[in-house]
Amino acid sequence: MAPIIHIQDLRKQYDPPRGVLAVQDVDLDIEEGEIFSFLGPNGAGKTTTISMISGLLTPTSGDAVIGGYSITQSPMAVKELIGVVPQEIALYPTLTGRQNLRFFGQLYGLGGAELDRRVDEVLEFIDLTEHANVKVEKYSGGMKRRVNIGVGLLHNPKIVYMDEPTVGVDPQSRRRILDTVKQLNQERGMTVLYTTHYMEEAQELSDRVGIIDHGEMIAVGTVGQLISQIGEEDRLVLRVDAINDAFLDGLRKIEGVTDVSGADGEVCVLAKRGRKAMPAAIHVAGETGVLIESVRIEEPDLEAVFLYLTGRALRE
Numbered sequence: 647m648a649p650i651i652h653i654q655d656l657r658k659q660y661d662p663p664r665g666v667l668a669v670q671d672v673d674l675d676i677e678e679g680e681i682f683s684f685l686g687p688n689g690a691g692k693t694t695t696i697s698m699i700s701g702l703l704t705p706t707s708g709d710a711v712i713g714g715y716s717i718t719q720s721p722m723a724v725k726e727l728i729g730v731v732p733q734e735i736a737l738y739p740t741l742t743g744r745q746n747l748r749f750f751g752q753l754y755g756l757g758g759a760e761l762d763r764r765v766d767e768v769l770e771f772i773d774l775t776e777h778a779n780v781k782v783e784k785y786s787g788g789m790k791r792r793v794n795i796g797v798g799l800l801h802n803p804k805i806v807y808m809d810e811p812t813v814g815v816d817p818q819s820r821r822r823i824l825d826t827v828k829q830l831n832q833e834r835g836m837t838v839l840y841t842t843h844y845m846e847e848a849q850e851l852s853d854r855v856g857i858i859d860h861g862e863m864i865a866v867g868t869v870g871q872l873i874s875q876i877g878e879e880d881r882l883v884l885r886v887d888a889i890n891d892a893f894l895d896g897l898r899k900i901e902g903v904t905d906v907s908g909a910d911g912e913v914c915v916l917a918k919r920g921r922k923a924m925p926a927a928i929h930v931a932g933e934t935g936v937l938i939e940s941v942r943i944e945e946p947d948l949e950a951v952f953l954y955l956t957g958r959a960l961r962e
């Protein structure tokens with residue numbers, strides 16, 4: 647089957663010829679039913695890409711075909727197919743949650759009983775039925791976010807784009823939003839394109855992740871594939887009362903250990919299977935007269951992948 651999102655050589659330069667090259671020749675296929683995340687720091691080009699593949703922003707070059715429709719040739723057809731949850735909250739503060747949904751529903755061409763039904767369904771889905779008749783200006787950040795998401799779901803799209811939907815919300819709302827994404831995907835088979843600069847979210851939600859930096863898609867794959875690029879070693883961090891050479895040498899001899907370094911009462915052991923190396927490390931400590939005060943295992947994550955690929959931390 648053809649991918650539901652097919653992006654080809656997509657490029658955007660704002661204010662040419664000297665302006666920012668915000669998206670640089672991105673190629674990407676997303677399959678129907680996937681949750682795909684764009685993971686990248688501020689200014690990476692996530693929103694610019696989303697805007698182009700929504701038919702809202704004209705690319706400098708390249709194209710994308712969404713559900714069979716080209717964004718450059720049939721932007722209106724693309725808009726009907728997708729739901730967009732923009733990064734900036736776009737709601738009328740003096741209207742209630744329900745009135746906002748009704749207003750945007752009408753913009754999508756809904757009316758009559760169908761509009762009533764969809765608005766009720768969406769309110770239920772975003773768990774705001776109880777607060778439906780309260781003005782949005784009285785809502786918390788998380789509630790506003792949820793209405794913003796609701797707007798994107800009103801016309802029951804096959805594909806939804808969510809642009810950093812958890813920024814600035816409390817942990818409870820964040821949890822609820824992540825669960826909503828999973829539910830849309832699992833229960834309704836919706837294809838979800840999700841952008842974030844939180845690696846934990848990308849890691850939890852996604853079937854595949856595209857790491858984007860300075861407008862370039864620098865790596866694409868499942869979380870497991872991306873992590874295996876950097877050699878799946880765990881980092882075992884031992885806090886000890888004192889460090890001696892016999893201890894470090896002993897650690898180096900443990901099976902699966904590839905590197906050992908120690909400073910300031912902390913010893914760092916890189917090992918193929920950190921958990922497996924732990925009992926041996928404790929044994930070595932006993933033999934060499936070292937007291938272990940605490941042990942921590944850090945498994946490699948997308949943050950480590952980003953660091954490896956760019957030399958920078960995801961969040962500076």
Ligand SMILES: Nc1ncnc2c1ncn2[C@@H]1O[C@H](COP(=O)(O)OP(=O)(O)OP(=O)(O)O)[C@@H](O)[C@H]1O
Pocket residue numbers: 660661665666667668686687688689690691692693694695733843
């Ligand atoms: N309308 C615009 N005019 C000129 N430059 C822009 C415009 N919008 C974005 N840019 C620039 O393009 C680059 C990519 O921005 P974009 O908003 O797509 O990044 P992002 O990954 O969504 O970032 P964030 O995580 O902060 O939302 C940045 O350098 C930004 O300053």
Ligand SMILES: [Mg+2]
Pocket residue numbers: 692693694733809
């Ligand atoms: Mg953005």
